[in-house]
Amino acid sequence: MTRRQLLTGLASLAVATVVFILPFLFVLINAAKTPAEASQPSFAWPSEWHLWSNLVEVVQVRDYALLLAYFNSIVITVGAMTLLVIFAAMVGYVLQRRPTRFSKFVEFTALAGLMIPPAVVPTIWVLQQVNLFKTIHGMILIQVAYGLSFCILLFRAFISSIPRDLDEAAIVDGATPLQVFFRVILPLLKPVTLTVIVVQSITIFNDFTHPLYYLPGAENITVQLTLYNFQSQFTSQLNLLFMNILLITIPPLLVFVFFNRQIVAGMTSGAVKG
């Protein structure tokens, strides 16, 4: 490493600390304060650390709403991811293996799904017609509908690297299309499936807008909405507000630490295509 590289590194480190790290440190410091000390949030070190008692207090707010919210968010994320992986892989598989005009049309529709903003009020109207408005399973299906495009394109790209000989051998042996897909193809999709799961579950877990529209009601609260709903209640207890921010920042941080490589793969797909 040259002297120049060391110096730019140190300078960048200083700038990045102020711009990117201090805001998160601010959350941590103020999440540990007493309500009085946090009433004017600052970088002043807390006189005593109240992390644990603040955590207990924020969890108890509104009859343990935060725990319910974690439960709901996890149910929605896991449910939607299960359907997304299977359905999107099925579509990506046939799209890649059978490049007909009809497949082109389907692919174009999927691409349009990445661009078109959901028409929210008409979606509520549709959900009401089929009794899915304000229900967790309705929310799961919405997340599937909105996530399909991205997942299909990732699966399609990956399947093009799986040799056709594999499915043909199974077909010759008399396997049905479903058997070929579930026994031969799906097990080979593990790397891209992991990428899809990591990237898409962060998106669903962090989603605020769609639960706000389609999943109103105290019993349906999700993690992102806790923060929004508690905001007015916490104006005199900013320590709890910051603790809440801290609690919803931790899951993505853990995912980031363990699945950095998958996140990079998923987020840069399409960046380097010719």
Next chain:
Amino acid sequence: MRAKSPYPYWFFLPAAVIFVGLFLVPTVASFYFSLTYWDPFEARFAGWDNYVQFFSEPFLVRGTLNTLMFAFVTSLLKTVLGLLLAVLLTSGMFAQGFLRSVVFFPVLVSTIGVGILFQELMHPTQGAINVGLEAIGIDGPGWLTNPSLALFSVALVDVWRGVGLATLIYIAGLSTIAPDYYEAARIDGATRWQLFWRVTVPLVRPATTTVVILSLIGGLRLFDLVWAMTRGGPGFSSDVLASVIYKQYQAGFWGLSTAGNVILFLLIALIVAPLAWWLNRKELDA
């Protein structure tokens, strides 16, 4: 009848039912409902009234213009800063890997959390940003309370949150440029400046296309950050189409809200689709 393909189309079916039912049907229906007076009880045909209202009421016009401004400013900043950061973070400098993670992490954090955090940091008198500026003798502005500044402040936070994704995409793009190009240019006596403009910028174009398109779509559709930070205020000064759509929905003006949705859809289609086509075409020419 032809022999059955081993790759049957009915594999599309489960996905298609959900996608068509919950995404395409509402999208098509939105064109009809945008032409009605629609509230929780009934929908009456209204002709173009909602659209006329959208382009005559000053606060609705403001929302549309703000959306364009916001998308333009954030996309420009994300593209420029993303490329510069990517060049810096591939230069082999000290702590490079750690810095990449630091720049990228905000992308994964809850937008609503980021919004509320910066609402506190940008408080005009006690916020940490203005307290810090005061310490070095600068009188900080009312970031979110000054009507002519609020939208710009939200845009800055959006760039703070999203530049990591642009950087990541550019880093991936830079890694595909063969070192030979730089080698050859250096032998020809190119300066650093020339290397950047004549080699890096043209060859990283696929990444630029992705960054520009993603940021524009994201910027035009943005709702959560604006809602967390300003609720469109003060007044209507930082309203964007997505927040107008939510407000009109809340107020029971479903037809007007849906007209906003259709306008947003048309804006995205009219801006992004030709741009994507143009950027991709230029790639082929190069």
